[in-house]
Amino acid sequence: MTIICLFILYAPLVVVTIYSFNASESITTWGGMSLRWYVDIFVGPESAKFQQAAINSFSIAIIAATVATAIATAAATAIVRGGKYRLRGPSLGLISLPIMVPEIVLAVATLIFFNSIGFTRGYMTILTAHTAFCIPFAYLPIQARMQGIEDTYEHAAMDLYATKTQAFRRILFPLMMPGIISGFLLAFIVSLDDFIITNFVKGAGIETLPTAIFGSVKQGLKPNIMAISTLLLGLSVVMVTISYFVSKSDNTK
Amino acid sequence: MAGGAASGGSAASDTYAKARHWLLMPSWMVLGFFVLMPVCLMVIYSFLTKEFRGGVIWEPTLAAYDQFFFDRGLFGDSDPTLQWTYLSIFWRSIWQAGLATILSLLIGFPTAYYIATRPASTRALWVFLITIPYWVNLLIRTVSMKFLLRDEGPMNDFLINIGLIGEPLQIINTNLAVQLGLFYSYLPFMVLPIYASVERYNFTMSEAAADLYATKFTTLRRIVLPAVKPGVIAGCILVFVPSLGAFLAPDLLGGAKNFMIGSLIEEQFKGNAGNWPFGAAASMVLLSMVIVILLIFAGQQRRAGAEQ
Numbered sequence: 001m002t003i004i005c006l007f008i009l010y011a012p013l014v015v016v017t018i019y020s021f022n023a024s025e026s027i028t029t030w031g032g033m034s035l036r037w038y039v040d041i042f043v044g045p046e047s048a049k050f051q052q053a054a055i056n057s058f059s060i061a062i063i064a065a066t067v068a069t070a071i072a073t074a075a076a077t078a079i080v081r082g083g084k085y086r087l088r089g090p091s092l093g094l095i096s097l098p099i100m101v102p103e104i105v106l107a108v109a110t111l112i113f114f115n116s117i118g119f120t121r122g123y124m125t126i127l128t129a130h131t132a133f134c135i136p137f138a139y140l141p142i143q144a145r146m147q148g149i150e151d152t153y154e155h156a157a158m159d160l161y162a163t164k165t166q167a168f169r170r171i172l173f174p175l176m177m178p179g180i181i182s183g184f185l186l187a188f189i190v191s192l193d194d195f196i197i198t199n200f201v202k203g204a205g206i207e208t209l210p211t212a213i214f215g216s217v218k219q220g221l222k223p224n225i226m227a228i229s230t231l232l233l234g235l236s237v238v239m240v241t242i243s244y245f246v247s248k249s250d251n252t253k
Numbered sequence: 254m255a256g257g258a259a260s261g262g263s264a265a266s267d268t269y270a271k272a273r274h275w276l277l278m279p280s281w282m283v284l285g286f287f288v289l290m291p292v293c294l295m296v297i298y299s300f301l302t303k304e305f306r307g308g309v310i311w312e313p314t315l316a317a318y319d320q321f322f323f324d325r326g327l328f329g330d331s332d333p334t335l336q337w338t339y340l341s342i343f344w345r346s347i348w349q350a351g352l353a354t355i356l357s358l359l360i361g362f363p364t365a366y367y368i369a370t371r372p373a374s375t376r377a378l379w380v381f382l383i384t385i386p387y388w389v390n391l392l393i394r395t396v397s398m399k400f401l402l403r404d405e406g407p408m409n410d411f412l413i414n415i416g417l418i419g420e421p422l423q424i425i426n427t428n429l430a431v432q433l434g435l436f437y438s439y440l441p442f443m444v445l446p447i448y449a450s451v452e453r454y455n456f457t458m459s460e461a462a463a464d465l466y467a468t469k470f471t472t473l474r475r476i477v478l479p480a481v482k483p484g485v486i487a488g489c490i491l492v493f494v495p496s497l498g499a500f501l502a503p504d505l506l507g508g509a510k511n512f513m514i515g516s517l518i519e520e521q522f523k524g525n526a527g528n529w530p531f532g533a534a535a536s537m538v539l540l541s542m543v544i545v546i547l548l549i550f551a552g553q554q555r556r557a558g559a560e561q
Contacts, residue, residue: 002367002368002379004360005364008360009383009437012400013394015400015407071280071283072280074277078269078273078276078277081268083270083273084267094280094281094284094289095280100543101543102494102539103498104515104519104536105295106292109294112295113294132288164271167268214392214501217399221400221403226400236390237385237388248377
């Protein structure tokens, strides 16, 4: 059964990967091995469009994930190391809000919001929306990590006359690093992955990779889409592998 | 995804108690401004009057909800009767999401059970293999599914070649394709929570049941299933909730005939319908449904926690 499950999960991805190396013009017939569609996405007629989309996607994902991770780290410190207080519950609720609300509802709300405050839709609207909904994804691994760290380390540091800032910077922060890296990677992937919210808040003329791929697929499946998909797929696998090894490394011992 | 951050954990140390409000400020500002406020604004929008092609007029009305639930005839003057145009789209979404959930439970449960009963050394690897597809772009996975299921796609080719079928199966643009797409999109969400709860299960209980002459099936039904029920429920919610509001699978795999809530909402903002208050109202109905499901779930979890 597990084999069936893994087969189902991987079969479509493997098939697309294989067909991305198809030399044939059509997506149906097999014309032998070739890298022509990979060449096509870098120098072909649509390459400029995809390159711009890739630049947008990656710059948004890097900025949004970085900001979200910083915000999430601060929030996790306040929630895990801030004692008991009234705002703690509501703060957690607010942080988990973007993953509780269905994505399409969040997309509608964000579009309405930007529209009513008169923000022109474009790069900045995508970036702010992404930063906001990436926060919970960055937060979860960071919180999990911080809960696993005994506060004895910081107390030991402060007994030795370290200030709280020093204890955070020199002790807690390095110990939290695996959680922070996982949080960043998850936020990065989630931002890079997002289609629905981006599609709503992007203005005319600006595309990210998912919206560019979607637009292209709407006109019919083409072999160059398979090549882009395979590249993105490879990227995801690399990132999840990094995250796997980072979270396995336990630096508290 | 539901309830992920709901518990802050019990390790409440207070080293940074003095700075806590400063530390929370950025998240309050960003999430308050770009998530909470937009959702509130959406609630308001659903009660406003529509303007031709997008936008609203600031006049309170129930027209959007009225249009959703009632039919007032061609000229809007006959007695309101319950109408099915939109309700049936909702009903179909629930139905599709439900079937996708059942399908992933059927495949996901045995998988999770199998993984949780492997030796500890290989378990992490199995979980890793299940996780990878979740990290792959949802759009790419949906496109892959479309490619695979096409009339002249690899799956039909294969089935024809081995002589199982003579004519290609028409799967794409049917309800089945949407269900398969949703099932495929969210299957890892089913496996992971079930795995977590089976892993916690104490297998000496099964041995005790066997010693008392319970058959394997009885043990599963009376001992294992009640113990892992919270994980199963969590998995079902994690598949059902995103399936309900899904847009990509119905749009790319289902075609125009197999509209779901997500497509209906999208149509109001990006498509030709251009009725923002109506889109906001439809989003509100979807959101309310999800909130009800999550509340029931939270109640169940609390009861399960109290029993232990």
